[in-house]
Amino acid sequence: MEEMDIDDNSYKKLLTPGGCHRSKQLLKHAVVCLGFLCVVLLAGNIGQFFFYETHCTAVIGVLQTNNNITTQNYEIDSTEKNGVQSMYKYLSVNKNHLEVRMRNLTNEKEELQKDELEVRFRDVTSQRDQLQTQYGTLKNESDQLKTSYDEMKQSFREIVRNHKNFTADANQLQTKYTDLQREKEELRANFTAFVQNTDRLQRTYSSSVRHEKHQLQQSLDIMNKSKSQTENNYKQLLTNYSSLVTDTEKLQKNLNKMTDKVRGMLCPKKWTKFKTSCYFVSTERRNWTESRHACVDEGADLMIIDSHEEQVFVNRLLHKDQNAWIGLTDSVEDGVWMWLDGNTVTTTFWQAEQPNNYGGNQDCGELVQTQSGGEWNDDGCFSKQISICEK
Ligand SMILES: [Ca+2]
Ligand SMILES: [Ca+2]
Numbered sequence: 001m002e003e004m005d006i007d008d009n010s011y012k013k014l015l016t017p018g019g020c021h022r023s024k025q026l027l028k029h030a031v032v033c034l035g036f037l038c039v040v041l042l043a044g045n046i047g048q049f050f051f052y053e054t055h056c057t058a059v060i061g062v063l064q065t066n067n068n069i070t071t072q073n074y075e076i077d078s079t080e081k082n083g084v085q086s087m088y089k090y091l092s093v094n095k096n097h098l099e100v101r102m103r104n105l106t107n108e109k110e111e112l113q114k115d116e117l118e119v120r121f122r123d124v125t126s127q128r129d130q131l132q133t134q135y136g137t138l139k140n141e142s143d144q145l146k147t148s149y150d151e152m153k154q155s156f157r158e159i160v161r162n163h164k165n166f167t168a169d170a171n172q173l174q175t176k177y178t179d180l181q182r183e184k185e186e187l188r189a190n191f192t193a194f195v196q197n198t199d200r201l202q203r204t205y206s207s208s209v210r211h212e213k214h215q216l217q218q219s220l221d222i223m224n225k226s227k228s229q230t231e232n233n234y235k236q237l238l239t240n241y242s243s244l245v246t247d248t249e250k251l252q253k254n255l256n257k258m259t260d261k262v263r264g265m266l267c268p269k270k271w272t273k274f275k276t277s278c279y280f281v282s283t284e285r286r287n288w289t290e291s292r293h294a295c296v297d298e299g300a301d302l303m304i305i306d307s308h309e310e311q312v313f314v315n316r317l318l319h320k321d322q323n324a325w326i327g328l329t330d331s332v333e334d335g336v337w338m339w340l341d342g343n344t345v346t347t348t349f350w351q352a353e354q355p356n357n358y359g360g361n362q363d364c365g366e367l368v369q370t371q372s373g374g375e376w377n378d379d380g381c382f383s384k385q386i387s388i389c390e391k
């Protein structure tokens, strides 16, 4: 009967929540072991119960039979009767104890199953959350991969397009290379022909050059002879030219004499003759340009003083201190006085401190009547005064 004592503290210590939560794996093993142990204990208790029930009933029956026999045959030993009764009470108490323990074990088993389900639910929930997180991560990675795939696909298309372009360029370059090769061959052929021609010319050069040199030498001799003849002819021509110039000068002098005679005989009315020229002093006042136009209209021009004698003659045509335009100007280059026939003035009869280009605007010359035969002054061309024409 002592083997039926069970150590409850050991079971409780093993089945505490802290022990069950060490690990999922340990819990599973513990639950399996506890279940198996509970089944074994339950079977043992049930066996004990039935054993005690059977044996005690049998013992009681035997004892009752013996008691009846003993009562019938012998005097009943009151001490043994009390012992049997004590044993019966003990067995009854033990039976109740086992029933209570069985209920406790059943409750503990249900508690353990409930805790296990909660733990499993939490584990499954945690795994679901992890899977959800992993699913999100995988989805992001999938999206990134898809984006990368699209980009790579686009890049691949560009590469294919570039490849096509490169291929086309390569074909063009190949065509150009072929053309260049053909041109190179043609140039090489031309160069070879050129070299051959050069060699042929080089061979013929010596003989032809010698022949041409001989001909040139003959031509040079002929030209030297011609040169001597030409030089002689040139000298003769120079002599002839000098005699012609002399004759021309003589003719020109004769012509001048004839002209003087003609002019001496003809001078327009109101014009005054001096040597070979005719002079006219206008009465109307005009500026220098208008005065010249008036002279030109008469077939003349503003007078040119060629000598002091001519100036003295003209000076007598003017009244006392009268000014008259003559054909003298420095309008082309200030300070460079020229006659209207384009000749530079050499002999001058300027007044004292003239020409002074007064006011920076005196470019036309005038004859000023004086007792000494007249003097020159530069005046503004816009000034209106009389003029002297000569033809
Ligand atoms: Ca003159
Ligand atoms: Ca001037």
Ligand SMILES: [Ca+2]
Binding pocket: 354, 355, 356, 357, 358, 362, 377, 378, 379
């Ligand atoms: Ca002046």
